[in-house]
Amino acid sequence: MSTTPDETTPVETTKRVNVGRRVFLGLAAVGALGVVIGNKVQNFLGNAVGSGLGGLLPFGDRFRIYSITGTYPKVKASDYRLQVSGLVQRPKTFTLAELQTMPVTSFVKTFQCVTGWRVPDVHWEGVLLSHLLDTVGVKPGAVALKFESYDGADTESLTIDQAHLPDVIVAYRMLGAPVTTEHGGPVRLYVAPMFGYKSLKWLSAIRVVNQVLPGFWEENGYPVNGWLDGTTGPTNPDPQLT
Amino acid sequence: MALTHAATPSTLRLLRFDRVQRAAHWANAALFGVLMATAIPLYFGTLFGIVLQRHVIEMIHLWCGVALPVPIIVSLLGPWGHQMRHDLRRVNYWTRDEIRWLLSMGKTPLQADKFNPGQKLNTIFIGASIVVLLATGSMLQWFRFFPVPWRTGATFVHDVFAWVVFVVVGGHIVMALTHRDSLKSIFTGWISVTWARAHATHWFKEKSTESDTARSE
Numbered sequence: 001m002s003t004t005p006d007e008t009t010p011v012e013t014t015k016r017v018n019v020g021r022r023v024f025l026g027l028a029a030v031g032a033l034g035v036v037i038g039n040k041v042q043n044f045l046g047n048a049v050g051s052g053l054g055g056l057l058p059f060g061d062r063f064r065i066y067s068i069t070g071t072y073p074k075v076k077a078s079d080y081r082l083q084v085s086g087l088v089q090r091p092k093t094f095t096l097a098e099l100q101t102m103p104v105t106s107f108v109k110t111f112q113c114v115t116g117w118r119v120p121d122v123h124w125e126g127v128l129l130s131h132l133l134d135t136v137g138v139k140p141g142a143v144a145l146k147f148e149s150y151d152g153a154d155t156e157s158l159t160i161d162q163a164h165l166p167d168v169i170v171a172y173r174m175l176g177a178p179v180t181t182e183h184g185g186p187v188r189l190y191v192a193p194m195f196g197y198k199s200l201k202w203l204s205a206i207r208v209v210n211q212v213l214p215g216f217w218e219e220n221g222y223p224v225n226g227w228l229d230g231t232t233g234p235t236n237p238d239p240q241l242t
Numbered sequence: 243m244a245l246t247h248a249a250t251p252s253t254l255r256l257l258r259f260d261r262v263q264r265a266a267h268w269a270n271a272a273l274f275g276v277l278m279a280t281a282i283p284l285y286f287g288t289l290f291g292i293v294l295q296r297h298v299i300e301m302i303h304l305w306c307g308v309a310l311p312v313p314i315i316v317s318l319l320g321p322w323g324h325q326m327r328h329d330l331r332r333v334n335y336w337t338r339d340e341i342r343w344l345l346s347m348g349k350t351p352l353q354a355d356k357f358n359p360g361q362k363l364n365t366i367f368i369g370a371s372i373v374v375l376l377a378t379g380s381m382l383q384w385f386r387f388f389p390v391p392w393r394t395g396a397t398f399v400h401d402v403f404a405w406v407v408f409v410v411v412g413g414h415i416v417m418a419l420t421h422r423d424s425l426k427s428i429f430t431g432w433i434s435v436t437w438a439r440a441h442a443t444h445w446f447k448e449k450s451t452e453s454d455t456a457r458s459e
Contacts, residue, residue, distance in 0.1 A: 019341065020334030020362065024370045031374035031399050035381065038395030064284075067296055115385050116393025230390065 089137030
């Protein structure tokens with residue numbers, strides 16, 4: 001800076017502080033700190049702000065709606081069918097009404113996306129997947145399940161053992177209301193001990209098969225066993241996690 | 243530099259932004275524009291109801307994000323970046339008067355530099371947010387390498403900085419549209435001496451001294 005200091009120049013204008021660098025590094029540090037403790041800050045702010053506004057602002061917990069096909073398959077509740085086939089003794093196609101007459105399981109659990117966003121305290125309600133399997137009767141030799149979506153593109157998999165966990169349900173109610181189209185309604189899967197991509201939306205068919213067939217996200221590099229603690233073995237090493 | 247200004251046909255104007263700075267500004271603005279436009283449906287997916295081609299929007303957002311620092315780095319580090327570097331130093335170093343001016347929200351007297359403290363702060367914020375958004379965005383894209391609570395934190399930081407960017411860029415655009423002379427200079431590069439004397443007095447004096455020196459030599 002080539003200002004020539006002279007008698008009329010106040011001292012202040014010649015003495016310079018690198019405010020730019022300081023603010024820049026300060027903001028970067030705030031960002032880094034936010035990454036490490038943002039998890040807790042967000043929960044705190046989310047509780048303070050409340051769920052209404054929290055749905056829009058980043059302080060609350062909000063679902064980000066993903067669809068791999070770019071559209072939502074719209075299925076009327078009365079037209080809904082869930083086809084269960086493959087290595088089963090009594091293949092059956094369930095209507096929504098039939099699912100709703102089966103024993104109800106409900107609980108409040110977190111929806112955790114593998115990319116980081118999460119929505120705590122979501123109310124889920126539906127039929128235990130294990131109960132559904134008992135209804136149709138799994139044949140010996142069955143190893144895994146393959147789930148298909150009404151969107152015609154998404155697929156998922158679970159082993160028979162995983163399917164029998166007490167917090168894996170075929171859900172028709174969520175957040176205190178019938179599952180909406182954007183959340184995968186009328187019926188979706190909810191696999192509580194795993195990341196969100198395992199909870200296939202717009203569930204249309206379950207096929208019982210003799211080997212694990214990796215689903216859409218697994219074909220794209222996600223672990224087949226998406227346990228919330230990041231382990232990838234066939235069984236969850238930490239039952240407390242659920 | 244001084245010679246260029248002195249040698250221009252009209253001595254009644256000063257070069258405020260050289261070609262490299264204008265190119266960098268508009269490349270950066272274009273990337274910000276696309277990133278902000280694609281951010282809206284990604285963030286408000288729930289409200290939009292049907293997300294058309296979310297994957298395509300995601301990819302556009304991702305690669306524009308990766309490209310975001312390129313115009314600034316290229317314009318700063320290249321052999322053509324003399325004025326960029328010079329102005330970056332201006333943005334970095336503040337006088338006590340400038341700090342006071344900002345803290346008083348523009349009420350204390352100030353002989354403004356080429357950029358006033360508000361403009362400097364805007365530049366610093368945008369620079370820092372590029373780094374923060376790029377870092378957190380990368381954590382969301384290549385999440386495998388980070389523990390889950392950090393991914394949650396990165397989502398939070400990315401969202402918060404994005405919100406502030408919308409406010410700051412909105413303010414920047416309003417200021418630009420209400421200050422036509424300044425706005426013109428980011429297209430043409432030139433600003434009138436009258437403007438400089440009134441709004442960037444310190445810079446004007448600096449330039450006058452340079453010109454005098456150039457003439458006397």
